[in-house]
Amino acid sequence: MVEKLDVIIFGASGFTGKHTVFEAISVLTNLKWGVAGRNRIKLEAILEDIGTKAGTHHVDVSGEPQYMETMQLKYDREAQEKNVYIVSACGFDSIPADMGMIFIEKNFDGVVNSVEAYLQSDVRGGPPNSAAIHYGTWESAVYGLAHADELRGIRSQLYTEKLPKFQPILKHRPLIFRSEIVNGICLPFPGSDRSVVMRSQRFLYEKEGKRPIQMHAYVVFRTWFIAVCAACFFVMFGMTAKFSFGRKILLKYPKFFSMGLISHEGPSESQMERTYFSLTMKALGWPKPERSSNSVKEFRDPPTKTLTVKISGINPGYGATCVALLCTAVIILKESDKMPGTGGVLSPGAAFAKTSLISELEKHEHGMKFEIFANK
Secondary structure (H helix, E strand, O other), rough: OOOOOOEEOOOOOOOHHHHHHHHHHHHHOOOOEEEOOOOOOHHHHHHHHHHHHHOOOOEEEOHHHHHHHHHHHHHHHHHHHHHHHHEOOOOOOOOHHHHHHHHHHHHEEEEEEEEEEEEEEEEOOOOOOOOOHHHHHHHHHHHHHHHHHHHHHHHHHHOOOOOOOOOOOOOOOOOOOEEEEOOEEEEOOOOOHHHHHHHHHHHHHHHHHOOEEHHHEEEEEEOOHHHHHHHHHHHHHHOOOOOOHHHHHHHHHHHHOOOOOOOOOOOOHHHOOEEEEEEEEEEEEEEEEOOOOHHHOOOOOOEEEEEEEEEEEEHHHHHHHHHHHHHHHHHHHHHHHOOOOOOEEHHHHHHHHOOOOHHHOOOOOOOEEEEEEEEE
């Protein structure tokens, strides 16, 4: 008889999978685990269905909103019936942002109205000596954009009622701007962080009656020139990925279209260890009211209280991502009694808000550090 395993790492033959196995040696101590996989994309397409039917919990590092919300639409009810937790975005997309929101709320001592998040990443100790990102990440981004137009239809089925509008509304910053918060040039972050965060905020509003926190996400560059070049690249990439022929050439010539940032080999070990990241999140809200209330009508004065936190670490794509994935699996196995309901297809913030995930992430070399930067 095959021995029962606590954790199975699928896609272990891929670049991210290989590094997940390396991290599992230290993160999954005292647990029985194994590896499996050949084609990551094909595996992910069937894992959700297999997991719900077999009563197996599932975590992954998928960061495509269309994929995540399709899985919620298809499998949320069945997962609840089978007492199964299915949680995507359990890597660098979007554990820092989503759990950062939970960290803010726990430490704010008041009512949070809005959060602005600023992502910075840099290679220290000399110039990069290899590509920065593996081809698999590029491939996911290409297909994610190809299906982005499907989101509106999916969300119309998932969310029959819109969230109420809360005042004051968090305004969008200009397309390119200098931020006094991080002293850099910023663009809107093109990743899934805001999408994942708002799923969590909706869940907490609908299930616990909490006031949803508004959030915008930005990516930071050192100079205006780099920021303008990045903006042009984002526009080119987005337009090209919309068409079948465009996707073919993006996937065939990743190094050319990414200006050397993407390769099938991925970053070198030394470069990964020299890559640092920080996510600075500034929250704005009101001091704790005399009587508890989540109603926006209770606050007639503008928000005056701020809290700035920072989530940081090294090797975001293939160290922190792998540790975060494994930590979420450990938490489900050990603290399912602190998770909501009986199961479901959830975002990380919704699933792990009341668990010790943040403490678990801080234990490991390639984990993440959560710290309060300024509290006023």
